[in-house]
Amino acid sequence: MTYARRAWIIFHKDLLVERRSKEQTNALLFFCLLLLFLFQFALGPDRDRLTAALPGLLWLGFILAGLLGLGRSFLAERENDCWEGLRLTPGDKSAIYLGKLAGNCVLMSAVEVVLVVLFGVFYNVDLWTPAAPLAVVLALGTVGLASVGTLFAAMTTQVRARELLFPVLLLPVQVPVLLATVSATQALLLGQPLGDVAHWLKLLAGADAVYLTIGLLTFEFVLEG
Amino acid sequence: MTRALGWLAALGLLAGLAVGFGYAPREAVQGNVQRIMYLHVPSVLTAYLAFGLVLIGGIAYLATRRPGWDRLAGSAAEIGVLFTGITIVSGSIWGKPTWGTYWTWDARLTSTAVLFCVYVGYLLLRSLIDDPEARGRYAAVVGILGAVNIPIVHFSVKWWRALHQPSTILGPEPSPIDPAIGLALFVNWVAFTLLFAYFLSRRMEIARLEEQT
Amino acid sequence: MIAAQDLRKAYGPTLVLDGVSFALAQGQCLALLGPNGAGKTTLLRLLATLLRPTSGSLRVGGIDAVREPDRVRPLLGVVAHGSYVYEDLTARENLRFWETMRGGDAAPVRLAAALAQVELDAVAEERVRTFSAGMKRRLGLARVLLAQARVLLLDEPFTGLDRRGQKWVNEFLLAFKAAGGTAVLATHSLGGGLAVADRIAILGQGRLLLDRPAAGLSSEELHRLYESLTEAAP
Numbered sequence: 084m085t086y087a088r089r090a091w092i093i094f095h096k097d098l099l100v101e102r103r104s105k106e107q108t109n110a111l112l113f114f115c116l117l118l119l120f121l122f123q124f125a126l127g128p129d130r131d132r133l134t135a136a137l138p139g140l141l142w143l144g145f146i147l148a149g150l151l152g153l154g155r156s157f158l159a160e161r162e163n164d165c166w167e168g169l170r171l172t173p174g175d176k177s178a179i180y181l182g183k184l185a186g187n188c189v190l191m192s193a194v195e196v197v198l199v200v201l202f203g204v205f206y207n208v209d210l211w212t213p214a215a216p217l218a219v220v221l222a223l224g225t226v227g228l229a230s231v232g233t234l235f236a237a238m239t240t241q242v243r244a245r246e247l248l249f250p251v252l253l254l255p256v257q258v259p260v261l262l263a264t265v266s267a268t269q270a271l272l273l274g275q276p277l278g279d280v281a282h283w284l285k286l287l288a289g290a291d292a293v294y295l296t297i298g299l300l301t302f303e304f305v306l307e308g
Numbered sequence: 309m310t311r312a313l314g315w316l317a318a319l320g321l322l323a324g325l326a327v328g329f330g331y332a333p334r335e336a337v338q339g340n341v342q343r344i345m346y347l348h349v350p351s352v353l354t355a356y357l358a359f360g361l362v363l364i365g366g367i368a369y370l371a372t373r374r375p376g377w378d379r380l381a382g383s384a385a386e387i388g389v390l391f392t393g394i395t396i397v398s399g400s401i402w403g404k405p406t407w408g409t410y411w412t413w414d415a416r417l418t419s420t421a422v423l424f425c426v427y428v429g430y431l432l433l434r435s436l437i438d439d440p441e442a443r444g445r446y447a448a449v450v451g452i453l454g455a456v457n458i459p460i461v462h463f464s465v466k467w468w469r470a471l472h473q474p475s476t477i478l479g480p481e482p483s484p485i486d487p488a489i490g491l492a493l494f495v496n497w498v499a500f501t502l503l504f505a506y507f508l509s510r511r512m513e514i515a516r517l518e519e520q521t
Numbered sequence: 522m523i524a525a526q527d528l529r530k531a532y533g534p535t536l537v538l539d540g541v542s543f544a545l546a547q548g549q550c551l552a553l554l555g556p557n558g559a560g561k562t563t564l565l566r567l568l569a570t571l572l573r574p575t576s577g578s579l580r581v582g583g584i585d586a587v588r589e590p591d592r593v594r595p596l597l598g599v600v601a602h603g604s605y606v607y608e609d610l611t612a613r614e615n616l617r618f619w620e621t622m623r624g625g626d627a628a629p630v631r632l633a634a635a636l637a638q639v640e641l642d643a644v645a646e647e648r649v650r651t652f653s654a655g656m657k658r659r660l661g662l663a664r665v666l667l668a669q670a671r672v673l674l675l676d677e678p679f680t681g682l683d684r685r686g687q688k689w690v691n692e693f694l695l696a697f698k699a700a701g702g703t704a705v706l707a708t709h710s711l712g713g714g715l716a717v718a719d720r721i722a723i724l725g726q727g728r729l730l731l732d733r734p735a736a737g738l739s740s741e742e743l744h745r746l747y748e749s750l751t752e753a754a755p
Contacts, residue, residue, distance in 0.1 A: 085624040092621040096607065096614075103609040103648070163657075164603025167571060172622040173595050231453065238446050243436045251432060252450060255425035256457055259464035266468060282467065290460050297456060301449045304370055439532075441573075 086178045093182025098189075100159055108193065111152050115198050118144045119205050133206055138268035141202060142261055146228065146254075148194045153232035154249040156183055157240040166240070170306055180233060180302035187229040195221050208272075216277040220267045223287035227260035230294040237305045263287045310513065313506040320499030324350075327492045341405050346492050348398040350500035351391045352420060356458075357504060358388025359427065363455035366448030375519065378444035381451055383511035385430050387504060392424045415462075415469040422461050426454040440519065522547040522672060522703040523568065528577035530563055537563045539727035540577070545720065547671075550694060550704040552714030552735070555724035556751050561707035562601075562676055564724065568705060569599045569674050581672060595623070598665025601676040604657040605664065608650040612641050612660055615649060620667050631667060639663040639693075654681035662693060673697060673704040679713040691716050711743055725751050 160166040203210040239245040267280040328346040365381030437443040530538040570590035579586040620627040639659040723731040
């Protein structure tokens with residue numbers, strides 16, 4: 084029970100800090116808006132080309148936002164040696180990982196909702212009809228991204244050149260998640276039912292389970308430093 | 309010990325060359341360029357061996373904290389990246405006359421490229437941490453994740469390719485397994501494994517000496 | 522309560538601690554003195570199980586701190602440079618966070634009592650960002666009070682405090698000792714250390730150049746000893 088309380092208080096603390104300082108969320112959401120323009124300008128005015136690329140662009144957007152947002156997960160802990168304070172807390176350190184992960188999932192979900200809405204509005208794409216199955220894919224993809232992202236963020240917080248190292252470490256590992264989510268999203272946007280992409284969902288679920296397990300098991304080794 | 313390995317490896321490579329060029333037949337469709345398979349396939353197998361050792365070394369280090377395990381992991385990763393590079397380049401050279409292009413998002417080539425990126429990242433992480441204890445720990449975590457991710461990458465890339473193009477004729481599996489080709493592959497694989505062992509032994513020795521200064 | 526035997530800490534070729542041994546009984550306070558760079562912080566971090574010694578043994582409360590740091594940590598209260606405070610949280614929220622993370626009872630009553638004890642109850646709902654260094658230090662002390670730490674490890678507790686603040690810390694430590702607590706404080710303030718310590722130790726060249734009871738040691742004598750011992754070090 085203490086485990087759950089500890090994970091919860093980390094989550095709660097991050098939420099409080101974020102709500103008070105508002106540094107991260109506002110900037111991230113604005114970044115999403117900028118991405119919209121970026122993609123449009125990069126692909127040119129041809130509407131069909133944009134629509135064809137849409138699933139990829141959506142997930143590219145998530146990942147770019149994720150790289151920015153997740154990388155900073157443990158930045159608050161660097162102030163006043165709070166990282167050290169966390170090291171000294173007794174008990175299973177994976178509770179900290181879980182709490183941080185929960186916070187990151189909430190953050191990523193907010194970003195995703197905003198991006199989906201922006202895409203729907205600005206690119207004039209119907210994302211409402213497949214909303215429910217899309218949400219499933221989004222959820223699975225988010226967990227995959229955040230589970231590894233949180234672990235690597237903890238690691239790179241203490242390392243030189245962390246802003247560069249974080250994406251370099253995270254992106255290759257995320258290839259399966261990217262392939263699966265984009266393929267599944269593409270199928271869903273074409274109107275296919277969720278059952279058609281079951282194999283992708285299974286891959287995502289399996290990958291998520293693996294990443295989460297490794298995160299939970301190895302976080303204490305990362306925190307130690 | 310290392311010396312002996314070195315000689316064995318050299319012998320093995322010579323034998324491999326002999327069998328690969330002398331004994332194995334000229335492939336019907338592709339011609340002599342197919343012989344690059346005797347470099348390409350053993351390379352990727354050796355790379356997998358290397359990354360398997362990175363995984364084992366990482367886990368063992370986290371469990372025992374003995375620096376030797378971390379040296380194993382780091383050295384194996386370096387050599388693994390080297391062999392992965394050889395795999396990609398040889399695959400690319402194989403591809404040019406066969407497919408007409410240096411690169412194609414073929415499932416195996418793509419998976420290997422992702423593998424390359426994962427472990428280059430691993431080496432980058434190692435190079436950025438000075439404290440050997442922290443380096444061992446962090447590298448172990450990345451190494452474990454990277455290794456466990458390999459099959460996941462494989463499947464995802466395979467299925468992704470299946471969506472876009474039928475699988476190409478080109479693949480390390482020779483069509484009906486000509487025993488001569490099989491033998492050539494085997495001999496070269498043994499030779500490469502010996503070479504890997506030699507490199508690993510040398511590299512670990514250097515690492516040990518470096519740490520003492 | 523604390524038994525350190527031949528502690529060594531090396532960072533690569535640099536030897537920071539070269540065989541430090543001492544023993545501290547329960548209810549006693551050790552003042553660790555020494556110039557900057559002598560290794561006081563390193564020793565304190567070793568005692569706090571934040572660092573592993575390269576060699577040597579350390580027992581806290583009878584437990585092997587090197588082999589089982591997790592069993593030792595619940596006994597410890599660390600107040601160091603970084604005060605383990607989240608600037609955007611209020612004093613009360615900070616306490617609630619750390620006490621919950623410790624697995625303790627973060628009931629509002631307890632939090633309020635701890636804040637009152639360190640005289641921060643008036644600013645309990647203020648964000649720590651607005652606090653002075655002394656107030657943050659006091660919040661750290663509230664945190665270790667709440668945690669019911671048996672061993673207090675303080676790194677430069679007097680720095681940045683005015684006379685009144687320093688006196689306050691002294692009184693706090695005396696009360697802590699009276700309640701059965703043990704404390705080690707690292708400081709380069711000789712006067713501050715002498716006021717509360719039962720034992721005085723001087724760290725230099727990675728070793729304890731002095732380790733004796735504080736009783737009967739006058740301020741002038743301590744200064745003299747300190748100058749002569751630390752001067753010898755190049």
